[in-house]
Amino acid sequence: MTGVPEPMSPDARRALEQELSTLRTERDTVAATLRGTDADSPGDLADQADELQRATEAARLDSRIAVIEARLAQAAVAAPPAPGVVGVGSTVMVRFADGSTTAVHLGEIADSTDSALVTADSPLGRALLGRVAGDPVSYRTPEGPKSAVVVSVGSPSGEA
Incomplete structure (x- = not known):
């Protein structure tokens, strides 16, 4: 991770x-x-x-x-992340470069029943960890480099 x-x-x-x-x-x-x-x-x-x-x-x-x-x-x-900081369990609203906005849940592979799951060790998950609302993120995918902006960060209970 x-x-x-x-x-x-x-x-x-x-x-x-x-x-x-x-x-x-x-x-x-x-x-x-x-x-x-x-x-x-x-x-x-x-x-x-x-x-x-x-x-x-x-x-x-x-x-x-x-x-x-x-x-x-x-x-x-491990201590949970500070309020407003992306950590495992956070629900994050992300705006991608194409303008689309999606809520993702940053979690473990064990949370695989979650359709919005982004694992913390994935390229996007690693880019999001430790970020706050307004932070831009860049990450690599098999299709090439991607970027996004953290719109909001919810608590581990899922409130964005």
């Missing part, structure tokens, strides 16, 4: 905590199958391949669990 701890919306926190719980359950299931093998028996190549696949899955789960735990810990120590 921005390199500094970012707060997290309550919905995003709940979604990540649910994902973490599911991943831990999956990890426990995979770990039980790893512990259930007899390391002294030679087994055949299929058994060894299956064991390797389970170990790889356990490592993948461990990696995702570590990412989620780190993000939750980071959010726990």
Whole structure:
């Protein structure tokens, strides 16, 4: 994200905590199958391949669990943005260079049910973080550089 701890919306926190719980359950299931093998028996190549696949899955789960735990810990120590300053959870009215105005919600990927979601680590999201009403922003997209102006900043409850 921005390199500094970012707060997290309550919905995003709940979604990540649910994902973490599911991943831990999956990890426990995979770990039980790893512990259930007899390391002294030679087994055949299929058994060894299956064991390797389970170990790889356990490592993948461990990696995702570590990412989620780190993000939750980071959010726990982050202070919310000052009133009127764009931060995670803010609803921002943005006027684009073509004159169109759109309300976007700056959030986490865990907020993906939000149709107005702009993730904080997207080009527009990074450009908006820390801005206030009236600030111009520039960001890069696959189509090239873009610009916009922050019209208003709402609270994390969504009031613009």
